[in-house]
Amino acid sequence: MSKKAAITLTVNGKSYERSVEVRMTLADFLRDELALTGTHVGCEHGVCGACTILLDGEAVRSCLLLAVQADGRKLMTVEGLARPEELHPLQMAFQERHALQCGFCTPGFLLTAHAFLKENPVPTEAEVRKAISGNICRCTGYLPIIQAILDAAPIIKSVSRE
Amino acid sequence: MNQAYIGAPIRRREDVRFLTGTARFIGDVKLPQMLHAAILRSVHAHARIKSIETAEARAIPGVAEVITFEDIARGAGFIPIRMYPLPGLERYLQYPLAQDKARYVGEPLAVVVAESRYVAEDALDAIEVSYEALPAVVNVHEALRDEVVIHEGNGTNLAARHTVSIGDVEMAFRQAEYTRREEFKIHRHTGNPLETRGLVASYDSGRGELTVWGSTKVPYFNRGILASFLNFSENKIHFIEPDVGGGFGIRGEFYPEDFLIPFAAIKVGRPVKWIEDRREHLLAANHSREVWCEVEVAARRDGTLLGMRAKIYGDMGAYIRTHGSLVPISTASMLTGPYKISNYQCAVHCVMTNKMGTGTLRGPGRYESCFIRERLLDMVAGDLRIDPVELRKRNLIQPDEMPYEVGMTTPGRSSMVLDSGNYPSALRHAVEKFGYDELKAVQGRFEQGKYHGIGVAYFVKGSGLGPYEGARVGVTAPDSVAVYLGIGTMGQGHETTFAQVCADGLGIPIEKITVFHGNTDYLPFSIGTFASRGAVMAGSAVYLAAQQVRKKILKVASSYLGVADEELEFRDAQVWKKGAEGQGALLDLAAVVKLAGPASPYHQGEPGLEATAYFESTKNTYPYGIHMAHVAVDPETGILEVLKYLVVEDIGRIINPLIVHGQAVGGAVQGIGATILEELIYNENGQLITTTFMDYLLPNSMDVPAIEALTLEEAPSPLNPLGVKGAGEGGIVATGAALANAVANALLPLGVEVKELPLSPNRIRGWIREAAGKKGV
Numbered sequence: 001m002s003k004k005a006a007i008t009l010t011v012n013g014k015s016y017e018r019s020v021e022v023r024m025t026l027a028d029f030l031r032d033e034l035a036l037t038g039t040h041v042g043c044e045h046g047v048c049g050a051c052t053i054l055l056d057g058e059a060v061r062s063c064l065l066l067a068v069q070a071d072g073r074k075l076m077t078v079e080g081l082a083r084p085e086e087l088h089p090l091q092m093a094f095q096e097r098h099a100l101q102c103g104f105c106t107p108g109f110l111l112t113a114h115a116f117l118k119e120n121p122v123p124t125e126a127e128v129r130k131a132i133s134g135n136i137c138r139c140t141g142y143l144p145i146i147q148a149i150l151d152a153a154p155i156i157k158s159v160s161r162e
Numbered sequence: 163m164n165q166a167y168i169g170a171p172i173r174r175r176e177d178v179r180f181l182t183g184t185a186r187f188i189g190d191v192k193l194p195q196m197l198h199a200a201i202l203r204s205v206h207a208h209a210r211i212k213s214i215e216t217a218e219a220r221a222i223p224g225v226a227e228v229i230t231f232e233d234i235a236r237g238a239g240f241i242p243i244r245m246y247p248l249p250g251l252e253r254y255l256q257y258p259l260a261q262d263k264a265r266y267v268g269e270p271l272a273v274v275v276a277e278s279r280y281v282a283e284d285a286l287d288a289i290e291v292s293y294e295a296l297p298a299v300v301n302v303h304e305a306l307r308d309e310v311v312i313h314e315g316n317g318t319n320l321a322a323r324h325t326v327s328i329g330d331v332e333m334a335f336r337q338a339e340y341t342r343r344e345e346f347k348i349h350r351h352t353g354n355p356l357e358t359r360g361l362v363a364s365y366d367s368g369r370g371e372l373t374v375w376g377s378t379k380v381p382y383f384n385r386g387i388l389a390s391f392l393n394f395s396e397n398k399i400h401f402i403e404p405d406v407g408g409g410f411g412i413r414g415e416f417y418p419e420d421f422l423i424p425f426a427a428i429k430v431g432r433p434v435k436w437i438e439d440r441r442e443h444l445l446a447a448n449h450s451r452e453v454w455c456e457v458e459v460a461a462r463r464d465g466t467l468l469g470m471r472a473k474i475y476g477d478m479g480a481y482i483r484t485h486g487s488l489v490p491i492s493t494a495s496m497l498t499g500p501y502k503i504s505n506y507q508c509a510v511h512c513v514m515t516n517k518m519g520t521g522t523l524r525g526p527g528r529y530e531s532c533f534i535r536e537r538l539l540d541m542v543a544g545d546l547r548i549d550p551v552e553l554r555k556r557n558l559i560q561p562d563e564m565p566y567e568v569g570m571t572t573p574g575r576s577s578m579v580l581d582s583g584n585y586p587s588a589l590r591h592a593v594e595k596f597g598y599d600e601l602k603a604v605q606g607r608f609e610q611g612k613y614h615g616i617g618v619a620y621f622v623k624g625s626g627l628g629p630y631e632g633a634r635v636g637v638t639a640p641d642s643v644a645v646y647l648g649i650g651t652m653g654q655g656h657e658t659t660f661a662q663v664c665a666d667g668l669g670i671p672i673e674k675i676t677v678f679h680g681n682t683d684y685l686p687f688s689i690g691t692f693a694s695r696g697a698v699m700a701g702s703a704v705y706l707a708a709q710q711v712r713k714k715i716l717k718v719a720s721s722y723l724g725v726a727d728e729e730l731e732f733r734d735a736q737v738w739k740k741g742a743e744g745q746g747a748l749l750d751l752a753a754v755v756k757l758a759g760p761a762s763p764y765h766q767g768e769p770g771l772e773a774t775a776y777f778e779s780t781k782n783t784y785p786y787g788i789h790m791a792h793v794a795v796d797p798e799t800g801i802l803e804v805l806k807y808l809v810v811e812d813i814g815r816i817i818n819p820l821i822v823h824g825q826a827v828g829g830a831v832q833g834i835g836a837t838i839l840e841e842l843i844y845n846e847n848g849q850l851i852t853t854t855f856m857d858y859l860l861p862n863s864m865d866v867p868a869i870e871a872l873t874l875e876e877a878p879s880p881l882n883p884l885g886v887k888g889a890g891e892g893g894i895v896a897t898g899a900a901l902a903n904a905v906a907n908a909l910l911p912l913g914v915e916v917k918e919l920p921l922s923p924n925r926i927r928g929w930i931r932e933a934a935g936k937k938g939v
Contacts, residue, residue: 002280023280037190038183040407042356043440047855050356078183091181095173098824102653103180104187104357104407129863136855138356138408139653140824141831142863 007071011036012080020067027051029067030077038078038107042136049135052108053077059115078107081114089155090114093148101139108135113149121157125150167662167672168884171820176657185405188360188376189437196362197226199426199436200282201419202272202289203446204264207298207516207848208312211262214272215290224277225285227430231259231271234425238391241416244383246486248573250322254313254514256481258418258425264293265312265480266518267850268445270418275426275434298516298848302454302475305513312480312514319514321482326494328569329505334469338460342545344538347918348530348898350452350477351840353523353832354860355652357407358438359447361419363427373400374424378650379414380690381682383484387416388424403680409652410832411522411692412448415484441853448485448521449842452477453493453530459538460505465546465553469505472497472534478512479519487512489520492527495571495578499535500585500622500786501557506571516848522692524829525891528623529898533919536619536899540906541915549602550618550903551593558585558620564877580622580784581887582877583812589620592788592810595872601792601806606910612794612803615908619789619899624782625888626698626879632685633703635664635711636772640735640751643670645707647679648688649700654890655821656696660704662817663884667708669733670751687776694785694888697817702777702882710773717766718758719749783879783887787811789830789896793904797912797930800923802838802905804867811892812874815885819873822889826871829893835861837898838921913937 002023009016011034018033025044030036030053039062042050046064053062054076081088090110093099100106109132116131117123123131128149129142137145179185204211216228240255260269272289276282299305299312305319312319335341361376372394377384381401389396406413419436427434438447457472476490487510494508523529543553559566561584568578593599604614634646645664647656657677665672678684689699712732719737720727725748731738736747737754749757756762760769792806809826816822839859843852852858871893878885898919905926906916913933918925 021280031189032192036183037186040187040357041189041437042358042407043855045440045854045856048356048440078181082182087178087181091178094181095177098174098820100177100180101655101824101828102355102357102406102408103177103185104355104653106180107183110181129866133862133864136356136860136862138354138410138832138860139828141828141869142861142866143827143831143869144824146863 011075026065027062050108089152093152097144097148099144099148105137167665191362193433196433198279204269208296209293212292219285219288224281227275229273243486244484246488248322248487251482254482258421302513321512325509326571327507331505331507334505335460339463343458346455350842353410353412355408358443360437361423362435363424364433365428375402378403401682403650406652450523465548472508475511479517481519483519485521493530497531525895528895532621533898596790596808613908615904617791617900617904619896621896622786625694626783627693628779630778631699632776634774635707643675645677646684648685649691663704664708667705694890706775707773722764785813785887789900791900791904795908800927807869809871813889814878814887826893833894833897
């Protein structure tokens with residue numbers, strides 16, 4: 001049994017205090033300790049992007065971080081994207097464009113796109129392609145995902161201006 | 163039939179849970195007292211196992227159990243062949259744990275069960291295995307020399323040989339004005355669904371019942387194997403399918419773990435979970451596609467194809483898996499494709515090597531045969547100076563020849579009959595949509611450091627494999643219309659598609675319908691989700707069951723209203739009198755549910771509005787189509803850029819265009835990636851050297867070209883009530899062929915001939931160098 005450490009962090013606006021094994025990955029912590037299973041683990045070596053979450057607003061791979069590294073930080077997972085009873089514009093656009101099939105990669109794409117659109121609210125197609133090039137989707141062939149992000153961008157921009 | 167829903171681009175009903183993180187995949191299944199398993203795997207491709215020392219691992223706090231061969235010796239069996247058996251293959255089956263010899267890197271040797279996966283993996287490190295390494299064989303030609311025999315008791319690595327033959331191939335070659343002989347090779351790769359495999363098993367010792375989560379694709383078959391190994395009655399094993407992160411052929415075939423995890427749960431008396439990691443997935447889940455082919459074609463000088471003969475060598479890996487000979491046999495069985503080639507012979511060899519066993523990958527045998535045939539046809543076209551599209555046109559089976567009997571090209575099956583099609587029309591659509599005639603001008607052109615080329619490939623493929631699939635439709639309240647399926651889904655959208663079919667079959671708005679799937683207790687019989695059979699087989703079963711319920715509704719209404727049932731109709735969830743719509747609806751569904759219920763005097767001896775139907779068919783449906791590609795190749799780097807890609811496919815009838823289009827584009831990208839980037843590479847010692855996504859490259863958003871997909875409905879299948887053909891594989895099957903033809907076309911000025919895949923930069927550079935050497939440049 002490896003050593004344990006106490007951590008405090010905020011996930012989707014809710015704060016948690018937990019004692020965790022120092023070797024536990026952040027992905028496992030979110031999934032197993034906080035029951036936030038929307039974060040998926042596809043490769044466990046930082047290539048597929050399914051486990052992407054936001055750490056202080058920045059898209060990161062939760063399989064490449066340890067839970068202890070999130071101490072004192074603010075996290076967001078896919079569970080924090082929608083408001084109750086209302087999907088986020090990205091989620092709506094993904095459904096509208098059939099930008100998911102099996103849905104396993106979807107949370108990672110949503111959070112990658114969410115962070116990207118904050119930085120670049122009016123992206124070109126080429127910029128969207130590049131932004132999501134670190135996320136793997138095996139089903140859709142990416143084209144509908146790119147389209148969905150382009151569709152959502154102006155909606156998000158207009159909402160955030162309000 | 164009123165068709166409000168079939169054919170409509172209905173948004174997927176399952177999407178919301180995937181978008182909000184509330185879907186439940188196997189990794190999300192958590193049971194009280196659950197333990198975690200990790201598998202110890204052979205690090206040698208071929209080795210005697212002298213001893214496995216587990217004492218130190220057992221002593222680690224948190225380790226509950228270590229299972230080795232001795233523990234399962236009397237409790238398991240050899241994993242059987244599910245389909246495509248050939249005499250001889252049954253001598254090469256796998257036991258769930260290796261006994262005294264390991265035959266591939268990744269072969270399971272032991273299972274650790276512990277309080278967490280972290281501890282279980284610690285314990286793997288503490289197990290001491292003493293190996294005596296043996297020489298490995300990693301390619302079929304070496305293996306056929308039998309200098310190293312992988313299964314010593316059988317004396318040979320040639321597990322089976324079978325010849326398929328139609329017409330008189332000798333005569334065809336005697337009459338030929340032109341022949342050409344070539345060798346082709348298709349590379350080993352695999353589907354790589356983004357979610358790896360995983361299982362949770364829980365044994366209720368009081369009831370003697372076992373529940374297994376995570377086995378998907380063919381749960382009824384897997385339940386049968388597990389029941390026979392564990393000596394359970396089948397109905398005491400419940401298979402539950404959670405949400406599933408992609409299939410593509412690889413998932414859900416009975417693997418060693420499908421025995422080991424339930425066995426471990428029974429042994430330790432607590433639920434056990436196992437989630438495969440990506441390295442394990444690449445090492446120890448089915449590989450596919452690796453086929454070598456020697457082929458010869460006979461033709462007239464006008465391009466009329468007279469005959470074809472071939473030898474196919476399937477690299478089966480170390481054990482024959484559940485798919486038996488499927489990959490090489492399917493390559494052989496559809497090698498003649500959409501053309502009138504009435505003289506054909508092919509000898510199929512199943513050859514064992516020290517590699518992971520093989521199974522299917524989306525369009526198994528079809529991707530391979532399409533590459534071989536279409537590449538060869540382009541060579542013929544070049545030799546005879548005929549345009550590649552024109553050559554194909556001259557040889558296509560004509561609409562008035564449908565249904566067209568190809569002949570006995572699959573052992574154990576009836577003669578192959580192409581059910582329907584207008585092949586020339588689909589080709590015309592493709593030529594027009596792609597702008598082939600205009601784009602021809604770029605062939606071989608050198609622009610800004612790149613050679614341009616155009617590639618065309620025609621495919622036809624079996625889909626909708628029988629022999630049956632079932633569905634149960636039941637109405638228990640006006641807003642509770644349930645469709646129960648035996649088949650599962652790995653992301654294809656069944657909860658939407660089958661609701662559409664039910665809505666039209668029954669005459670009820672789709673909002674009232676829920677599709678339930680993923681539990682072997684829902685239906686007594688089912689085959690599974692593969693071979694593009696969902697829409698064809700289960701879709702037809704849903705339709706039949708829905709129509710039976712509709713009939714029941716009318717019978718009950720007739721008895722209550724005193725009006726003959728032929729004078730009534732049921733639509734929009736209401737009973738109407740035909741021709742008297744002005745009167746308004748006579749009964750709503752709530753009333754009918756009550757009238758049909760138990761203890762009602764109107765239920766006609768069959769209380770309840772429920773029907774189970776099985777659609778039975780032993781005949782395949784055959785979707786067909788064309789892929790066209792425009793590529794640019796940089797001769798300096800060997801990098802291939804796909805500038806434009808078109809998929810045209812006729813699937814008879816579309817249930818949901820949104821989903822069908824998604825399958826076509828997604829399949830194409832999967833195939834383009836597989837053709838250019840992906841390869842499972844073993845070194846000469848049998849070590850897999852592509853065990854991460856940094857070595858095994860999958861296509862990402864930067865690799866995807868503009869793709870157009872055109873779906874046709876010109877030739878509905880006469881074999882099922884919906885007229886549908888399978889839509890899941892047409893996007894992928896011709897990718898290897900079309901891209902290889904395009905690259906060959908681009909590099910024609912350099913004298914390059916493409917005879918193998920993948921079209922990776924290093925290979926393309928190698929071919930360019932080789933061609934330059936031959937030219938003496």
